[in-house]
Amino acid sequence: MSAKIFDIQSGINTCYVIKEKGTIMIDGGPPKMKGIFLKKMTDYSVDPEEIQLIVLSHGDFDHVGSAKEIQEITGAKIAIHEKDRMNLEQGQFNWSKGVSTWGKISRSILMPLIRNRVTSPSTKADIILDDSDVLLNEYGIAGRILYTPGHTMGSVSVLLDSGEVFAGCLAHNGLPFTFHPALPIYAENIELIKESWKKLIDAGAKMVFPGHGKPFSVEIIKKYIY
Numbered sequence: 001m002s003a004k005i006f007d008i009q010s011g012i013n014t015c016y017v018i019k020e021k022g023t024i025m026i027d028g029g030p031p032k033m034k035g036i037f038l039k040k041m042t043d044y045s046v047d048p049e050e051i052q053l054i055v056l057s058h059g060d061f062d063h064v065g066s067a068k069e070i071q072e073i074t075g076a077k078i079a080i081h082e083k084d085r086m087n088l089e090q091g092q093f094n095w096s097k098g099v100s101t102w103g104k105i106s107r108s109i110l111m112p113l114i115r116n117r118v119t120s121p122s123t124k125a126d127i128i129l130d131d132s133d134v135l136l137n138e139y140g141i142a143g144r145i146l147y148t149p150g151h152t153m154g155s156v157s158v159l160l161d162s163g164e165v166f167a168g169c170l171a172h173n174g175l176p177f178t179f180h181p182a183l184p185i186y187a188e189n190i191e192l193i194k195e196s197w198k199k200l201i202d203a204g205a206k207m208v209f210p211g212h213g214k215p216f217s218v219e220i221i222k223k224y225i226y
């Protein structure tokens with residue numbers, strides 16, 4: 001059985017619900033996304049209580065902001081890497097530094113506007129990820145979580161055995177970030193991002209489902225990293 005993939009556009013970013021034998025979710029969206037989440041679950045005929053696991057691709061506010069609320073609705077466990085857990089567990093605000101010209105400019109303009117206006121309700125993680133792969137079989141998904149640092153030091157991706165990869169902010173595809181699929185404009189370490197992409201490609205990644213924007217072929221990423 002191949003997985004069904006449902007996207008949830010939050011306005012800022014894209015979360016995903018993956019349904020196979022079991023159901024998991026990628027990312028918790030920005031703060032106050034509960035209404036959009038519930039509406040989308042109704043549209044897709046997915047019972048929120050089916051969702052057993054929420055994998056947070058990293059700790060930035062637009063990916064962990066509604067994790068607590070969605071956990072309360074679904075009863076799902078939350079997984080985050082140990083290096084980003086403080087963003088979830090203590091509501092620490094994070095926004096990786098700009099690595100392109102537009103990344104630097106946009107961050108310096110937007111950061112002061114956003115920083116004091118958003119608070120992400122904090123909650124404890126149920127599963128703290130380290131650098132090793134985690135198989136998702138016990139959640140009814142043929143795939144695994146891989147450690148893919150670079151955007152933040154605690155970034156992870158979910159790779160399905162069928163080649164779809166949910167890569168968080170390891171790539172950006174769309175405004176206000178980029179005009180087309182590309183490496184992210186914000187990153188802790190852009191070289192580490194390239195290494196993480198190589199790891200995903202070697203592991204069988206084919207189709208990229210980014211945290212911002214529409215899916216695209218991993219072939220597009222190859223020209224940025226080799």
Ligand SMILES: [Zn+2]
Nearest residue numbers: 058060151169
């Ligand atoms: Zn991010």
Ligand SMILES: [Zn+2]
Nearest residue numbers: 013060062169
């Ligand atoms: Zn983001």
